[in-house]
Amino acid sequence: MNAAAPLRWDIFCQVIDNYGDIGVCWRLAADLAGRGQRVRLWVDNASALAWMAPGGAPGVQVMPWPTQAPAGGLGDVVVEAFGCEIAPAVVAAIAQRAQAPGAPPVWINLEYLSAEGYVERCHALPSPVLSGPGAGLVKHFFYPGFTAGTGGLLREPDLAERQARFDRSAWRAQHGLAPAALAVSLFCYEPAALPALLALLAQTEAETEQPVHLLTTPGRAAAAVRALVGSGEADENIHGIGLQPNTIKREKLSISYLPSVPQAQFDQLLWGCDLNFVRGEDSLVRALWAGRPFVWQIYPQSDLAHQGKLHAFLDWLQAPPSLRCFHVVWNGLDSGALPALDPATLAQWAACTQAARARLLTQDNLVTLLLGFVAKKR
Template sequence: MAAMRWDIFCRVIDNFGDVGVCWRLCAQLARRGEQVRLWLDDPQPLTWMAPGALEGDWPGIDVLHWTTPLAATLGNSLPPADVWIEAFGCEPPAECIDALASRVAAGQRAPVWINLEYLSAEPYVERSHRLPSPVMSGPLRGLTKWFFYPGFTERTGGLLREPDLLERQATFDSAAWLQALGLPPAQRRVSLFCYEPTTLPDVLRQAASEPLGTDWLVTPGRAWQAAQAAPAGRLHALPLFSQPEFDHLLWACDLNFVRGEDSLVRALWAAQPFVWQIYPQHDDAHHAKLEAFLDWLQAPASLRTFHRAWNGVGDQPAVWPGPNDLDDWRTCVQAARARLLAQPDLCSQLVEFVAQKQ
């Protein structure tokens, strides 16, 4: 099949998770020989997440600054795309919509238009995946969008996964990587990428009381600020990592605390014990989303209890895991990873879906 041109639209609204997912998708599409334009209202995170992206150093990927109004050089002046992906429900720029309406009116074919949704393990994902969403109003009335849901089961769109992931993990030297960062040897290393969980001070104190001690590798921004507000134990400030280096962090640690969508997926691929802080919603809708994920994960009781406490669900305290708990958590995560590896990845499924709809 000939290479296609993809427009991926993304608004950076969720602590870099949105752009993180979109960049990984862009990189995987480009690796397949596809041509990708990534429209971002805030391209700055790519300066550290994907160095060189804004300078055009990634073959097959153009990063376009999505301003409002759109710059005069964009919109009508660009070659039309074969695929539109609006990430997480963001509408494409009005100028792009008007330009497409003109082309459709002139008899040209519209792109396959996909609404790439948020990740969830809730039952509605399987029901809604690949369903049509007719455009009922506006200049593109009569076209059809398609819902595409990432997920954890065979009846969803799957997860982003690089073809060489397992090979890179097999050759990764964690000791050398940690030494290059100037980090001391430790009995237990824990990465911390979180928002501001209320139970963090207690967790830090529990970890510090262990005879072997714990070294916390803390990401910059909100996680570092939260840890500094209630310091306990050995905290090590990390720099901003590129996406491959963030993966290395998760591979090198004995326990990972992650947040949001992209890092959850990377924690699953890391196959190490992890605790996920789900993005909090004001109506507590994230509670059901968390429970659905824990059900799919087949999480043991101690991991369920810790997740609930870490996410402010219920009144049970977080209990720092002992060696047996960590072994149970690791076995659980590795079994989940094996189930996921048996399923097609998200990028492959998207390419196949688009080919069917053209």
């Protein structure tokens, strides 16, 4: 079969918590479809797509999680995202398709993102199925990553063009940001260092006399901030610009509570701010593409495996000492003080992010690599 011919993809996603899993799977599905592939996204909870992707995407069908074999069978490529377990009847449908005339389906385990050394060692390795209705078939591991020996990162072909067209000044004015304000986006869980961050932002404004504006994303981040600051002080005019809806003032710090927005608008949030706090997997990648200073809150794991994962990422990032220290404290791995957010420090962080972004742009993106991998297996 011609490797360039469109294929039918079945992507399976179980939403555990937060939005990272469905966020990554939607970006993957939409990117594949944008390149001419036909995609069915099977998901057990698609509610977040109502605001994450309200218009859907041409070529992508969102389907309810199946417990029986899908009508018409499975597609040319089956992707199990993040270790989700599809029903035995669905596995049987994969086996049935493998026995039919023509190329067998390519079965892929899309794994979590990490900068740890095992990613290069395990990427693209086969995983024979030894029991159950899929016995005798072979899955393959596909590991996203930050180096050329991995599966790369999601990056749409038009991303650079969209960033170049972005009117940052207009976006900031629309969001009630003073031209000289230090705009900080906050997408986090409930870090123990959140009170220290709020105090640091207020201190930064007092010391630099630069307005500081915190843009807080909905959900856990907004709830955590509200629990600390209460309703705040309403003000009809902040820094000479009319107060935006859902914006309060705590001492000198302006805090806006943002609504849920589609993924493209979340990307713009990261492009428009001067410092971004991100969490999980999807927003980490988008922060890298944004090229702005950022701090990542890794998803905490009970066995503390996230510690090694965080340090491996900071090593790859070539983070300067102040940025490494901030990450360690922000992620609760140290109880020390947060480093200052002075202009020189933020400039150093920006240079670090932009250098990392430049390294990544020399490598192929995840969908390009995935398409190439599938073509070789068919």
